[in-house]
Amino acid sequence: MKIICGTSNPELCKEIVKFLKIKPADILIKTFADKEIYVRIKEDVRGKDVFIVQSTNSNDNILELLIMIDAAKRASASRITAVIPYYGYARQDRKAEPREPITAKLIANLITIAGANRVLTVDLHAPQIQGFFDIPLDDVWAFPIFVKYFKKENLDNLVVVSPDAGGVKRALHLTKRLDADVAMIHKKRSEHNKIDEMTIVGDVENKNVIIYDDMIDTAGTICKAAEYIKELGAKKVFLCATHALFSGEAINKLKECKADKVVVTNTLPSIKNEKIEVIDLSYLIATAIRNIHENRSVSTLDKQLLEQPNSE
Numbered sequence: 001m002k003i004i005c006g007t008s009n010p011e012l013c014k015e016i017v018k019f020l021k022i023k024p025a026d027i028l029i030k031t032f033a034d035k036e037i038y039v040r041i042k043e044d045v046r047g048k049d050v051f052i053v054q055s056t057n058s059n060d061n062i063l064e065l066l067i068m069i070d071a072a073k074r075a076s077a078s079r080i081t082a083v084i085p086y087y088g089y090a091r092q093d094r095k096a097e098p099r100e101p102i103t104a105k106l107i108a109n110l111i112t113i114a115g116a117n118r119v120l121t122v123d124l125h126a127p128q129i130q131g132f133f134d135i136p137l138d139d140v141w142a143f144p145i146f147v148k149y150f151k152k153e154n155l156d157n158l159v160v161v162s163p164d165a166g167g168v169k170r171a172l173h174l175t176k177r178l179d180a181d182v183a184m185i186h187k188k189r190s191e192h193n194k195i196d197e198m199t200i201v202g203d204v205e206n207k208n209v210i211i212y213d214d215m216i217d218t219a220g221t222i223c224k225a226a227e228y229i230k231e232l233g234a235k236k237v238f239l240c241a242t243h244a245l246f247s248g249e250a251i252n253k254l255k256e257c258k259a260d261k262v263v264v265t266n267t268l269p270s271i272k273n274e275k276i277e278v279i280d281l282s283y284l285i286a287t288a289i290r291n292i293h294e295n296r297s298v299s300t301l302d303k304q305l306l307e308q309p310n311s312e
Contacts, residue, residue, distance in 0.1 A: 006054030015282030056088035073115030085267035090125035205233035219250035244270035
């Protein structure tokens with residue numbers, strides 16, 4: 001097995017290889033003056049099971065991933081797995097308006113054509129993206145990590161709130177393990193990243209509330225949701241998401257947000273402060289990599305993680 005680390009999240013990759021007790025493959029990645037990306041794998045990968053760790057949260061990261069896959073393919077790797085902790089462009093998964101692209105499918109095509117044999121990712125924004133790939137895809141869930149975190153908080157009268165109808169199934173994973181109720185926010189939008197009206201389906205008065213989503217981007221919507229739920233009489237409000245994109249003024253918005261705590265994972269490089277808690281999921285990804293390498297099940301990882309007494 002060889003682990004190749006891209007530049008999207010070197011700290012996460014460092015933790016993954018530490019758990020697996022192997023050294024990352026020696027690789028040279030640089031950008032020329034004209035912004036072209038150059039990659040050279042500096043050790044033998046012929047016949048090896050290669051895992052390339054790289055999120056696709058920027059156009060440069062996508063191109064870098066494709067080039068690394070091509071380099072491994074041309075070096076005769078036996079199998080190439082693209083390990084994508086955060087799959088970018090996942091929100092462009094359908095045509096909502098005429099003449100729009102389905103970019104999530106385009107990225108899937110590019111990864112496949114580049115030469116990947118398999119994909120491992122964490123908490124896809126939309127489950128149907130699995131069907132965009134003509135190669136096997138493992139979408140592992142981060143919710144067991146959040147279950148462990150909130151069990152330590154010992155919260156009573158707990159409600160897990162989905163920020164939209166599409167996230168209710170995701171929220172139910174938490175409610176089942178935390179013995180909590182579920183609620184949902186209904187939003188009316190006039191344009192992207194702008195909320196005109198917000199209503200809640202469910203009871204949050206005098207409850208401890210977890211607003212659970214797959215990502216926090218600009219943080220405007222989720223902070224408005226926290227303020228709205230506080231106005232409805234909630235005691236404590238936690239914002240919880242797997243992917244901390246934190247675009248634009250998100251950090252400042254979260255600092256001023258009415259939420260008591262923001263809990264995210266390290267699928268992307270993120271800032272930790274007095275309000276933002278970053279949970280490490282290198283154990284989850286590393287275990288999935290090991291299971292794939294050993295041709296063992298990945299679908300049982302959530303049970304495996306919940307039963308693990310200490311995943312640090």
